[in-house]
Amino acid sequence: MMRNMAGKRLSLHGNEIYVEESGSGDTAVVFESGAGAGRTLWDAVVPLLGDVATTVAYDRAGRGRSGRAEPPQRIDDMADTLVALIEALAPNRVILVAHSMGGLIVRRAADKLAPSLAGLVLIDPTPETAPNYDDWAPTARKTDRILAVQQFLARSRPLMRVLTRSYGRMFAPATYDTMLREDFTPAGLTHTRHEIRAVASAITEFRSRPPELPTCDVTLITSSRANRLQSRNHDIIREYQRRYGESVGAHIEDADSEHIVPAERPEQVAAAVRRLLGG
Structure with missing residues (x-):
């Protein structure tokens, strides 16, 4: 299983970054x-691409x-670190695959990556122009309060297993156990709170200073289902x-999934990457 993979640490943009290559x-x-996820989000996708590409x-x-x-x-800081990572490990040709908030990061990074950027796969990305973000501050504060409670409760791993049981159903046991040790901890949830604040700031920044539209091929995958908490704004x-996808001439497709598409539909994500690879 992928969780046995040996990783390495790189000093990038003033940060020590842990990386797994295969x-x-x-x-x-x-x-x-x-937001709230690390490398383990992609555990079901990575093994499906090892025969055609180097995965990072x-x-x-x-x-x-x-x-x-x-x-x-900030999102721009995260983008700068991503650019430094690519310059260190993949300077010649790269495809970026991003989920949710990660779409903001790769779109900002894409400005600095041509001509090495061969394609983007955006999976249920955050669309900063959607009207539900016009006054997102109250939602961001409510989310922060929920995460603060979870941060306190995360002192008990058995309790976190109960609170995150949906992840236990979606991910393989080894992946989920790693998430419990790394992401669903007081420190991990503290950082998730920072990331949600970064998204809130980025909404305004992206509206006033949007990234350049990518010139590479783009695939956009949208989730067709929403859980109870996400259902209110799902259609918007x-x-x-889709409007963003159409503005960049993206190939747009639905995923029969809720928001965590990489866990629920890893084969669809891998297929999108393979198309950009030309195979």
Whole structure:
């Protein structure tokens, strides 16, 4: 199982970043997770690509096995670290695969990566222009309060197993156990709170200073289902995801999944990458 993989640490953009590489190929596929997740989000996807590409999954600064990030990172800081990672490990040809908040990071990073950027796969990305983000501050504060409670409760791993049982159903046991040790801990949830604040700031920043539209091929995968907490704005988010996809000429497809598409539909994610690889 992938959790036996040996990783390495790199000093990038002033941060110690933990990276896991596997597979082989002239093109590197680099994965960028959404808020609250690290390299383990991609455990079901990575093995499906090792025969056609070099895969790179990593923990952002402050998350998982990477070093602490001081001060808390902005989306632009995360993008700069991603660019440094690619320059170190994949300077010739890269495909970026991003989930949720990770879409903001890779879109900002894409500005600095041409001509090595061969494609983007955006999976249920955060569409900053959607009207439900016009006054997102109250939602961000409510989310922070929920995470603060979870941060306190995370002192008890048995309790966190109960609170995160949906992840236990979606991910393989070895992956889920790693998430419990790294992400669903007081330190991990503290960093998730920082990431949610970074998203809140990025909404305004992206609206006033949007990234350049990517010139590479783009695939956009949207989740067709929503859980109870996400259902209110699901249709709006899908609409604005599609609007962005149409603005860049993306190949757009639905996933029969809720938000965590890499866990529920890993074969679909891998197929999207393979199409960009030309095979």
